[in-house]
Amino acid sequence: MNSTIPNGTPISLRSWPSSSKPQEQDAISVFFERINREQGGLRSITEDGLRQEIAEAEEGKAGKQDEGDTEEEDEEDPLDRKKELLMARDEMLGHIESAYHSASVTLDFISLLLSKDTPVQATLSMSPALKEIVPLGTLGVDRLQAPRIDKAQKDDNKRIAKGWKIQNINKTVDTILDSATRLEKEIESETKYWGEVLAISEKGWAVCRIPSEKQTLGVRFGFPEASLTFKNQSLAALRRNADGSIALDQGFAGSEPQVLRVRVQVNGVDTGSSAMPNAVADTAPVEAFILQARNTIFSSELWQELNRESRILGGLGVQAVDDIIVLSFNSTKKIVLDLVPLNDSTPLSSQPDDRLAEGIKLSLNLLLSFAHRQNHRRRTQPPPPISGRKRQTPSYNLLRPIITRLNHQRSIDALSSLLSDLRSIFSSASLSSNAEFKITHSPPQPPPIPNISNAERTVLALTSSLEATAIFKITPTTTISVVSQTAQAPAPTIIYIITLNPESPLTVRFSAPAQPLTTFTAVKEYILHATSCALAADHTSRSPSDNEIHKSAPGKSGWHLVVQPNVLRKIFEGGKGKHLGFHFDRKEGSGLRFRVVWDWMRFDLNDDSNIMLGKEEERIRGEGVYEWRSKRRQGGKEWEDGEGEVVRSLGDVIEGAGRWVDV
Amino acid sequence: MAARHPGGQQSTGKDITRHELFLTTSVYNDDIPRAVRILQGYCGMKPQASLRRRLVWEGPRQRPGLRDFDPAFISRQPPGRAEAWKYLHGQMIRQSYIITLIYEVERSAFGQAQIHGAQRSSEEVPDRNRTLSCDQSPGTLKWTELPDPVDSRTVNTRLMLQIENEKGLCTVIQSIGYRFTRQMIQECYQFINGNVLFELSRYLQLPEDVDGTSQTQSHFDSPLPAFEHLTPFDSQNKWVLTISANVFNGKDQVQMQQGISELMAIKTEFEGCFNFHMVGRLTLDTRVKIIG
Numbered sequence: 035m036n037s038t039i040p041n042g043t044p045i046s047l048r049s050w051p052s053s054s055k056p057q058e059q060d061a062i063s064v065f066f067e068r069i070n071r072e073q074g075g076l077r078s079i080t081e082d083g084l085r086q087e088i089a090e091a092e093e094g095k096a097g098k099q100d101e102g103d104t105e106e107e108d109e110e111d112p113l114d115r116k117k118e119l120l121m122a123r124d125e126m127l128g129h130i131e132s133a134y135h136s137a138s139v140t141l142d143f144i145s146l147l148l149s150k151d152t153p154v155q156a157t158l159s160m161s162p163a164l165k166e167i168v169p170l171g172t173l174g175v176d177r178l179q180a181p182r183i184d185k186a187q188k189d190d191n192k193r194i195a196k197g198w199k200i201q202n203i204n205k206t207v208d209t210i211l212d213s214a215t216r217l218e219k220e221i222e223s224e225t226k227y228w229g230e231v232l233a234i235s236e237k238g239w240a241v242c243r244i245p246s247e248k249q250t251l252g253v254r255f256g257f258p259e260a261s262l263t264f265k266n267q268s269l270a271a272l273r274r275n276a277d278g279s280i281a282l283d284q285g286f287a288g289s290e291p292q293v294l295r296v297r298v299q300v301n302g303v304d305t306g307s308s309a310m311p312n313a314v315a316d317t318a319p320v321e322a323f324i325l326q327a328r329n330t331i332f333s334s335e336l337w338q339e340l341n342r343e344s345r346i347l348g349g350l351g352v353q354a355v356d357d358i359i360v361l362s363f364n365s366t367k368k369i370v371l372d373l374v375p376l377n378d379s380t381p382l383s384s385q386p387d388d389r390l391a392e393g394i395k396l397s398l399n400l401l402l403s404f405a406h407r408q409n410h411r412r413r414t415q416p417p418p419p420i421s422g423r424k425r426q427t428p429s430y431n432l433l434r435p436i437i438t439r440l441n442h443q444r445s446i447d448a449l450s451s452l453l454s455d456l457r458s459i460f461s462s463a464s465l466s467s468n469a470e471f472k473i474t475h476s477p478p479q480p481p482p483i484p485n486i487s488n489a490e491r492t493v494l495a496l497t498s499s500l501e502a503t504a505i506f507k508i509t510p511t512t513t514i515s516v517v518s519q520t521a522q523a524p525a526p527t528i529i530y531i532i533t534l535n536p537e538s539p540l541t542v543r544f545s546a547p548a549q550p551l552t553t554f555t556a557v558k559e560y561i562l563h564a565t566s567c568a569l570a571a572d573h574t575s576r577s578p579s580d581n582e583i584h585k586s587a588p589g590k591s592g593w594h595l596v597v598q599p600n601v602l603r604k605i606f607e608g609g610k611g612k613h614l615g616f617h618f619d620r621k622e623g624s625g626l627r628f629r630v631v632w633d634w635m636r637f638d639l640n641d642d643s644n645i646m647l648g649k650e651e652e653r654i655r656g657e658g659v660y661e662w663r664s665k666r667r668q669g670g671k672e673w674e675d676g677e678g679e680v681v682r683s684l685g686d687v688i689e690g691a692g693r694w695v696d697v
Numbered sequence: 698m699a700a701r702h703p704g705g706q707q708s709t710g711k712d713i714t715r716h717e718l719f720l721t722t723s724v725y726n727d728d729i730p731r732a733v734r735i736l737q738g739y740c741g742m743k744p745q746a747s748l749r750r751r752l753v754w755e756g757p758r759q760r761p762g763l764r765d766f767d768p769a770f771i772s773r774q775p776p777g778r779a780e781a782w783k784y785l786h787g788q789m790i791r792q793s794y795i796i797t798l799i800y801e802v803e804r805s806a807f808g809q810a811q812i813h814g815a816q817r818s819s820e821e822v823p824d825r826n827r828t829l830s831c832d833q834s835p836g837t838l839k840w841t842e843l844p845d846p847v848d849s850r851t852v853n854t855r856l857m858l859q860i861e862n863e864k865g866l867c868t869v870i871q872s873i874g875y876r877f878t879r880q881m882i883q884e885c886y887q888f889i890n891g892n893v894l895f896e897l898s899r900y901l902q903l904p905e906d907v908d909g910t911s912q913t914q915s916h917f918d919s920p921l922p923a924f925e926h927l928t929p930f931d932s933q934n935k936w937v938l939t940i941s942a943n944v945f946n947g948k949d950q951v952q953m954q955q956g957i958s959e960l961m962a963i964k965t966e967f968e969g970c971f972n973f974h975m976v977g978r979l980t981l982d983t984r985v986k987i988i989g
Contacts, residue, residue, distance in 0.1 A: 258741055414742045417892045419715050420952050421945035 146173045223278030230280045230320060231272060237321060244271050253282075255328040257335075259406035259413070261427070264335045270327060272320075280320045284327060291330045291376040294337060296395040298387035299368045306387025308395040313376040326376075336402050337373040339430045346429070350437055350526060361433065363440060369394060398432055404493045405430040431522060435497040438526040442500045445518055445528050446473060448554050449504050455626035455664035456506070456565060456618075462662045463628065464683030465569075476501035497522070506561070512538040512568040514546075514561060530557045539571045540564060543599040562618035566600040566628075570616045573688055574602060582607040589692030590685065603635070606694055611635040612656070614691055625664040630684065632691035633657040656695035660687045713784045716947030717841070717857040718956045719939055720964060720973040724897065726934040735970065736888045736895055744886040744897075750800040751883055751900075752831070752867070752917045754875040756793030756985045763790055764873045781860050785840060789873065793985035796875060798866050799837040802882075808923035831918050832865045844978035852960050853975050856947065867917070877917045882927055892942050893959055899936040901927035938971060940964075 066076075073079050142164045149156035149170040156170065183191075231251060235241045240254040256268020271283040291313050298306035311329075314322045344354040351362040361369040367387070409427070418425075453471040478495030480486075486494075500520040507513045517531040529550040534541055544567045551557050575592050582605050583592035593602040593614060605611040614632045621627070634656060662681065724732050733744055757763055771782045788794070842856035871877075881900045888895040904926050940963055942956040964973040 410742075414745070414889055416894060417889060417943075419943040419945040420892055420956050422949065422952050422955075 143173075146170075147175055150174050223274065223276070226278030227274045227280060234272070234280075234321060234324065239321075239324060241272070242269075244269065247271065253324055255324050256331050257328075257406055259409040260331070260335050261338075263338075264331055268331055270324070282320055282323045282327065291326050292333050292373050293329065293376055294333045294340075294395060294398065295372055295374045296391040296398075297370040297372075298363065298385075298391050299370055300366050304385065305367070306385045306389070306391040308388075308391040310374075311376060332399070332402070333373060336398060336432070337371075339402065339405070340371060340398070340432055343429050343431075343433050347433060347437070347525070352433060352437070361437070363390075364444065394436060397436060400493060401432045401435060401497070402430065404490065405432070407490055431497070434522045434526050438497070438520045438522050439500065441526055441528055442502070442518070442520050445554055446502050449473065449516065449518070449557070452558055452561065452620075452626070453504060453506050455620070456561075458664045459626060459628045459662045462681045463687075464685065471504060471506040473502055473504045476503065508565050508568040509572045511535075511572070512540055512564075514564055516557060516561070519550075527552065528554075530554070532557065532560060534564075538568070540567055540599070543567065543571075543595070558620065562620070562626075563600065566616040566618050569684070570595060570600045570602055570614075573684075581605075582609070585694035589689035591692070593688070593692065604692055612692070614688065627661055627663050629659055629661040630687050630691070631659045658691065713781045714856050714858045716854055716944040716953070716956075717941055718852045718854050718944060718953070718960055719941035720852050720960055721937055721939045721976055722971045722973045724936045724938050724971070726899075726929075726936065729897070729936060732897060732936075732938065732971075733886055736886075736897065740888040740890040740895065742888060744888060747885050747887065748802050748804060749883040749885060750802050750831075750880060750921070752798040752800070752880045753878050754796045754798065754870050755878045756789065756795070757874045757876075758793065758985060758988050760987050763793060765790060766869070766873055770869060770872075778860065778863075781858060785838075785858060785860070788840070788842075793987055794840060795878075795983045795985060796870060797839045798831075798870065799839060799883075800831060800834055802921065804924065807921045807927075809920040831867050835862045835864050836866045837861045838863065838866055838870075841981070841983055843982050843984060847975065847978065850957070851975070852957050853978070853981075854947070854953070855981070857943075880917050881930060882921075890963075891959065892956070893963060894941050896939045896941070897936055898939070899934070900930035902930050903927060938973075940973060 069076060069079065138161060141159055142161050145156045145160040146164065146168060147156075149160065150173065153170050157165070160170075231241060234253055241251055242254060244250045244252040250271050250273070252269045252271045254269050256264055258265070260268070267284075271285065273281045273283045275281050293311060294308075295310065296308040297304050314326045340359055341354055344352045344359050353360045357372055359371040361371070363369050369391075450473055453473075457471060478498065478500075480491050480494035480498060483490075483494075502518045504516045504518070505513060506516075513535045515533045515535075517533075519529050519531070521527050521529065529552055531550045532546045534546045544564060547556075547560065551560070573590070573593055574595055581592070585606050585608075592604045594604070595601075596603045596613075598615075600616045602614040603611055604614070612632055612634055614630065617629045617631070619627050619629075660682065737744060766782060766786045771779055771786070774782055838860045840858045844853050844855040847853075879902075881902050883898050883900055886897040888897075904922060940960055942959055944952045944956045946952055960973075967973065
């Protein structure tokens with residue numbers, strides 16, 4: 035209990051007045067002590083003197099408070115604090131000691147009490163001092179009076195105890211029954227959940243664990259051969275609702291259901307649209323949602339690939355503007371593609387081009403599936419050696435096959451129209467009825483890839499090179515053959531291979547082009563010029579070219595070819611000559627025109643470079659022009675009855691042109 | 698037709714050989730269905746099953762026996778393939794090797810001798826002028842160098858050359874003095890995952906006495922016995938699962954490291970399922986010791 039009190043600390047022989055003893059503070063003796071100590075006794079104290087001292091003390095506090103009072107307070111504060119701490123410590127120690135003593139005494143008492151019955155155990159807890167003072171077993175305890183609890187009270191207590199027990203047992207039973215009910219519901223929910231999961235798996239969907247939530251099952255609704263972005267979004271969690279039914283959770287990747295829409299527009303007005311399915315109702319089974327998710331991700335990938343491909347097809351009339359892709363179908367119609375959300379609205383009324391739009395949409399879907407199949411084929415082939423170069427997946431061919439087929443169709447239509455017009459003119463001009471043409475389409479030849487399925491073979495046949503052959507017999511000696519072939523790489527193109535039959539007189543003077551032609555315009559120009567040359571060659575005479583013809587000879591005789599293969603010349607006796615030219619042209623809106631022009635030779639006999647073919651204002655007697663047109667007037671209308679004039683045959687025209695006329 | 702390497706790339710000029718990186722493990726026959734299912738799920742494809750007839754040829758054991766290829770044969774080859782033959786010639790003129798010729802066979806090709814009767818009797822002398830039936834089928838010639846020293850490597854690596862889809866290989870290999878030693882049938886399931894090829898194979902040997910004939914030079918040309926008569930090469934009928942990746946240039950550390958990383962990643966992923974490991978380089982030594 036000795037404390038290390040520093041030497042400088044003033045020690046009072048009397049205890050400090052304690053604040054915890056307020057009653058003592060008020061005792062008169064305390065006041066007397068204070069007066070004697072502070073004022074030096076009672077004799078010098080008066081009331082006025084005390085009031086004056088108080089006033090002075092207050093004035094003095096204000097003046098001396100800065101230094102002296104502060105110093106005094108600073109000196110007194112730490113001392114009071116220390117003393118307070120010491121006092122508190124002493125008090126606490128006192129209490130602890132008191133409690134210890136009480137506990138020790140109690141322990142000794144109990145030990146002594148127990149020493150009568152269990153001396154060994156009691157000895158262990160008895161203090162040595164007590165053992166010396168008091169022998170063991172000298173303290174006993176006994177009941178002096180019987181308990182005052184009678185039999186009735188005992189029975190009552192028993193009944194209360196029984197009641198409590200029954201109450202608690204009932205509570206336990208209720209709890210167990212609740213648990214059983216809850217467990218039964220849980221089992222029903224789980225059974226329903228697993229039943230639906232099994233149904234999903236049996237329908238062919240791949241069910242697996244979610245990688246980030248190993249305890250949750252998910253369904254893979256996407257396509258294994260899709261691009262990596264879409265493969266990563268193709269897993270949805272199968273979450274159990276409270277009633278055990280399954281809810282499909284696509285997480286952050288989930289988006290509203292979408293579908294690719296194909297529309298046909300003429301001058302900005304829709305004339306056809308692909309079918310728009312409705313969104314799945316909330317009450318539909320989970321398989322419907324899975325199917326909808328699959329269709330959505332398929333449409334999303336299709337849209338992305340279409341955009342990717344459209345960037346390199348700008349030169350072929352494909353435009354990607356805002357959120358739509360526009361593709362030209364023909365001169366008036368456009369195909370518009372966009373990705374739209376599914377809606378619940380009533381279906382649109384049928385329009386004339388609905389089948390075309392639906393056909394294009396189905397084609398795009400099939401082509402994307404085919405691209406997936408090609409990805410699979412590429413992936414399952416033995417890989418090339420690692421070379422540091424990253425293997426690029428080529429862009430899918432989605433629009434190119436459609437553009438190729440459209441171009442091919444347009445080309446065949448144009449060729450057919452041209453040859454039809456030619457035949458019509460031939461018919462008008464009473465030319466040989468053998469002027470026929472035929473267009474045959476070569477059967478599709480898919481590339482010889484081994485182990486290919488029928489579906490792949492069909493798609494390859496429809497999208498690989500398309501070929502058609504047009505054979506036009508102009509005259510009995512001249513037949514033109516035009517083979518049209520398509521190619522998709524690097525861009526959709528058509529090449530035309532033109533050949534003449536070997537016996538044709540044109541092979542010498544106007545042979546077929548050695549290289550394939552790449553535009554229809556070039557083909558058209560060749561066909562028209564070749565036809566005019568063939569007709570000219572067909573009306574030449576067998577007599578030597580430098581023979582002069584008698585003026586009375588028939589008009590058809592004596593014509594010979596000149597340098598220009600579509601021009602004939604006839605020299606009458608006396609040296610005067612005539613030219614006869616054959617010419618085809620075609621103008622938009624007015625169809626095909628065949629002109630035969632004849633005029634007198636105005637220049638040197640041997641100079642054919644300035645043959646004039648019909649400047650009307652310079653025509654003189656014996657010159658003229660005749661023309662035939664295909665059966666289409668301007669505006670594409672047929673000739674009405676009574677319109678036009680009687681058509682002469684080519685033979686008659688040549689006959690008239692070749693007769694001598696005195697100028 | 699140009700030489701093709703695994704992956705179907707055409708070789709040009711010096712780009713003839715490849716470095717093959719591989720690891721192997723063994724699989725018991727009873728575990729094969731499970732192994733196939735695991736690999737099918739891992740690679741996302743159905744197994745490509747095949748049967749291959751492997752004819753093993755050994756080079757001469759004496760230096761004078763090393764012969765050149767027929768120059769006319771090489772000159773007839775298209776440019777890319779000719780380079781491959783020239784390279785092979787350069788290797789085989791200075792060192793004798795064990796070369797394997799591999800032919801894809803259909804299951805229906807087995808047992809034709811039993812169906813159509815014995816093709817030859819024991820007295821019949823092989824006719825050297827007879828066209829070998831194996832020459833009429835396109836085959837693959839595979840040459841491998843001794844695997845590189847292990848050192849700090851974690852996968853086996855070796856130089857390799859394959860000439861695929863070539864007819865007349867047996868005649869060509871015989872013309873340079875190589876002799877047929879044995880043949881075996883490789884039953885294989887193949888899977889592909891990225892740049893790595895998984896081959897699950899077992900090797901079957903033909904019965905020793907086929908129609909009473911011993912192993913003559915024409916034995917490799919004989920019709921195959923019934924498939925049921927083949928016996929596993931391994932006494933425990935174990936299969937070998939090999940994962941391999943080919944590298945374009947073995948001296949390019951970046952390419953080699955990419956191949957090694959891919960194989961090691963697969964090894965780690967399959968820990969506990971398949972124990973892929975390296976094999977001693979001398980077990981795959983294809984060099985023939987030249988005595989004289």
